[in-house]
Amino acid sequence: MESKFTEAYQKKSEDCYDTECEKVAHILDSLVDGEASSDEQEFFNKHIESCVPCLESHQKQKLLKNLVCGHLKRVIVPETLALSIKTKIQETV
Amino acid sequence: MSEQTGKQMSKEEKDARFEAELLPVLDPLYNFAYRLTLDEDDANDLVQETYLKAYRFFDYFEQGTNAKAWLFRILKNSFINEFRKKSKQPAKVDYSEVEGYYNTEDVEGESGVATTTDMRTESVQDLIGDEVASALNALPVDFRTVIILCDLEGFTYEEMAKILDIPIGTVRSRLHRARNSLKEKLEKYAKSMGYNGE
Numbered sequence: 001m002e003s004k005f006t007e008a009y010q011k012k013s014e015d016c017y018d019t020e021c022e023k024v025a026h027i028l029d030s031l032v033d034g035e036a037s038s039d040e041q042e043f044f045n046k047h048i049e050s051c052v053p054c055l056e057s058h059q060k061q062k063l064l065k066n067l068v069c070g071h072l073k074r075v076i077v078p079e080t081l082a083l084s085i086k087t088k089i090q091e092t093v
Numbered sequence: 094m095s096e097q098t099g100k101q102m103s104k105e106e107k108d109a110r111f112e113a114e115l116l117p118v119l120d121p122l123y124n125f126a127y128r129l130t131l132d133e134d135d136a137n138d139l140v141q142e143t144y145l146k147a148y149r150f151f152d153y154f155e156q157g158t159n160a161k162a163w164l165f166r167i168l169k170n171s172f173i174n175e176f177r178k179k180s181k182q183p184a185k186v187d188y189s190e191v192e193g194y195y196n197t198e199d200v201e202g203e204s205g206v207a208t209t210t211d212m213r214t215e216s217v218q219d220l221i222g223d224e225v226a227s228a229l230n231a232l233p234v235d236f237r238t239v240i241i242l243c244d245l246e247g248f249t250y251e252e253m254a255k256i257l258d259i260p261i262g263t264v265r266s267r268l269h270r271a272r273n274s275l276k277e278k279l280e281k282y283a284k285s286m287g288y289n290g291e
Contacts, residue, residue, distance in 0.1 A: 029269050033243060035250050064276055068244040071222040072229065077123045081137060082116060085144045089111075092145060 024054045032061045118161045143168040166256045228278035236271035
């Protein structure tokens with residue numbers, strides 16, 4: 001039983017999706033991270049010509065990424081840190 | 094201790110290269126440490142420890158290769174191997190648990206009104222930043238890590254796989270789950286601010 005399940009699962013993860021939308025959901029992160037292959041990108045571009053929900057979920061995913069990279073404040077490095085690293089290194093060598 | 098064989102650099106050379114190639118990563122490295130530990134002092138210690146290790150193993154670092162990824166990997170390993178065990182303070186709050194409590198009780202209702210009135214005093218940008226930070230901090234550390242590496246530091250999946258010592262497939266699935274989880278937390282906030290996600 002279990003092996004049958006695993007088989008089916010693995011088959012699915014090898015580019016075998018029930019619907020096009022399912023495939024889009026699977027490559028959504030790669031698309032927003034610029035990690036999608038040109039085939040994937042092309043497939044997506046074609047698909048969204050006729051699928052508004054997938055276009056929207058892509059936009060949402062992009063928005064989420066932008067929230068983190070655009071709004072998360074960077075913490076300021078303590079001024080003394082660089083110096084104390086150098087000092088420590090000289091002490092231990 | 095180190096023998097001066099022909100190929101090895103002099104100490105001056107080593108120090109100069111160390112400073113030129115590794116110290117410029119201090120800012121992102123400290124930010125990463127802070128997002129992992131959620132504590133400034135701990136981040137300080139972790140970064141110092143990382144640089145000490147990097148200096149010790151500097152001979153293994155190939156010049157011109159990705160210094161940032163190399164340091165991030167050392168820091169991540171230090172965090173897992175030593176730091177977590179060393180800082181055994183039981184008082185350290187498990188943020189995901191605490192956030193869980195607040196989220197269930199306080200998101201809807203009055204709190205939404207309270208946050209909107211605050212917008213007059215604090216800039217909206219700051220407010221969004223704070224909210225993103227607290228949503229992110231509430232994620233389990235493995236989820237937090239992939240989001241920081243990918244979205245804040247712009248590492249590729251391949252670099253992330255090397256830093257974290259996991260297969261690329263795991264990077265993908267972890268990032269996917271992390272984003273779902275972050276989305277959930279932020280959507281609650283968005284609703285309380287009057288966005289419908291449309």
